[in-house]
Amino acid sequence: MVLKKRIRISKNSLIFLIGFIIVIIAYFGSPLSKVRNINVEGVNDLGAQQIINASKVDDHSVLLHVLIHHKSIAQQTEKKLPSVESVSIKSRNFRDLTIKVKEFPTLGFIYKNGSYYRIIKNGQVLNQKMNAPIGNYPVYSNFGSKRLKQISKLYADLPSNVQTNISEFYNAPTKLNPYRIKIDMNDGNKVVADIRTVKSKLKYYPGMAAQMKKKGVIDLEIGAYSHPYKDKK
Template sequence: MLKRRIKISKNGLIFIIVFIIVLIAYFGSPLSKVRDINVKGVNDLGAQQVINATKIDENSTLLDVLLHHGSISKKTAKKLSSIKSVTFRTYNLRDLVINVKEYPTLGYINKDGGYYRIIDNGRVLNQKLNSPIGNYPIYSNFNSGRLREIANIYADLPSNVQTNISEFYNSPTKLNPYRIKIDMNDGNKVIADMRTVKTKLKYYPGMAAQMKKRGVIDLEIGAYSYPFNVKK
């Protein structure tokens, strides 16, 4: 078997040597340090919050970030539980882009005098907030199992229904342990059954449009509405 010899011309060798010298000089100079950081993909997190979690600052070098991007991503996601993934890319030889993918927010639960964010599959983040962020529903009186169930139901609802939901209440009765109540942003209230609410709520916009006054839409057994001043 013949061995091929790679021949490098004198000019080519000089180019390689110069390139290595320039590369070493660059990474050993202040020019190799991160100048600007641009965070993309954040919805409910703040850009500075992400930057602080990565611990990347003006003293960090791009080479160090690129070499340790895996461990930086893991530490960032561990510190900010709502982050699904973090990736990095560079531009202009000195600037850094942090691409963030968050778990979708499914709402908030009010407990211990604060609000806690609910993400995928009803998982509650251990981060106390003074008030909810964004237009997401509040969940009241649900145990952990029921919370996961109702949060997943909310995740599958049409967007025009999601944006109109203000708060879910667990409101069981002796006759129906699956009974829930829902406050809507348009002023109406909904009574429903957890086992059928996902299917029935898609009819809410049409039913609400036909109501002359604000009131109750009862979806627990059938599907009908009545004004607040009518007792049922």
């Protein structure tokens, strides 16, 4: 003989269970369960809306769902935006979200086929067309991938007061020196240098430029000297 046990639920417990289910259904069906505000922190070159669009989180998203899947949402955002190093998502005030972003630093832009492309760590060129460069970053011209990686890393290691004065790098090899480069400066001067030694020599640029009475060329290729531009006749 098989004895069946009957589970008895008290009337109060049943009322509580039904009430709890109603509250849960009402909560998820109400605006209180949805994300209210999204605050993006840490963006520099990207716009906050780009981060939000990549995360696919908006005011129709259920906050609890976002918090449960925050790691996969962060990974999805990083994958869509290669210039983003990391993303973290946290809630505040029970209905608001904070998306904290860490970007790879922009090292400049390269111009090709009528568009500009952002360069980040290790000379990586992002596949994102831009009509014009943004921010105070240099443009790189005529560099192959290997040399671009070298020169962009060099730029990243320069003092900030030198970085902000660089407008454009040119790959300008000659038969005598295949490592020759030229640099346009924002103050109107030009620099001629050797890519193998320019990092150590550019630290002298601010002092040399300050001593120049006229705008001109600072030659750092072999030694370190300057001369004014030749007057056009």
